[in-house]
Amino acid sequence: MRHFEINTSRDLEAARVLSIQGFKHLLITETGNVEAQLAGALMNSREPEAYPKVGDWVLMKPYDEEGIIIDTLPRINELSRKAPGTQSRRQVLAANIDAAFIVQALGRDYNLMRLQRYLQQIVQCNIQPVVILNKADLVPDPETYRQEVQELGYNCPVVLTSALNQAQQEAWANQYLLPRHTYILLGSSGVGKSTLVNSLLGYKLQEEGATSTANYKGKHTTTARHLVLLPNGSMIIDAPGMREFGVTAESGSEGVHHPQIDELAPQCRFGNCTHQHEPGCAIIAAVHNGTLPKVVYHSYLKLLREQYHFQASEADKRRDEKQFTKMAKQVFKHRKDSKY
Ligand SMILES: Nc1nc2c(ncn2[C@@H]2O[C@H](COP(=O)(O)OP(=O)(O)OP(=O)(O)O)[C@@H](O)[C@H]2O)c(=O)[nH]1
């Protein structure tokens, strides 16, 4: 909110991005919603990841009934993942997030490794995670799932709920959704993200037809990320179901972080211990004596490998780019020398 004071001169307005569809950006301003497009200068001067994302604060110049986005204001944080299918591209999903809710449905969608990948990436992006185990009504023993997640040792809240139960929604919403804070719901398709948002809103957003489409089965699926204002004044971004949520290597947060592993690491004999084969490794000792669950250690190694691949291919890409620039310079010089 403080951004509103920054620049009201030169007929620029501060606004926040609610949703993006193609070139159309839906913004909320002090006076209402407005559609806006990116200024050409912004597109030319920035990497696509610096283009406005849902949750960004932007400077906008009103133009007719619409607006032109002049610039993105500095982000408090950005939620990113490895772009699906690529080796090494980072994709920013949303910006300025206070906490991310990772939603998994109990039963078929429940997957501990996938959950840890989300946790790792969210923590690495400097965002507080909260795990929501939805569809608790579908399993006979929901509490055992909660315990299993808690044993992963991330010290983050784990909520057990059923989106179909209004009273349960209110209970966790009262505890975790604060006014003026921004949240994002993440998870695979069908885990109940839209049902959760609808029940928090008290009406069906999808029926407004703004950002959801019916697929061939007549089922509604969320097709774009959009930020919605909840009755209590908090804001939540409902993201379409994600098939992949790959880890990246965020600068300033190198390595894979896990609270228990980070705490034990200083006790390893070697300062640069990789916790894989070194003698005197405190992590391996903790796995042997049972204080660090095997599942945590194995996922740690797996995530470390994924991050290594991301970094390695990123380095390849940079080297290729360097070679290309060098080649382009040589061609340019050659053309200049031979004047054609
Ligand atoms: N039994 C049960 N069904 C639920 C619960 N939450 C959601 N559902 C059902 O699960 C189905 C999928 O829910 P959605 O809210 O569309 O899932 P989504 O995560 O938004 O899916 P995408 O929009 O594709 O990302 C719907 O038929 C819901 O009625 C729950 O807690 N219990």
Ligand SMILES: [Zn+2]
């Ligand atoms: Zn070690």
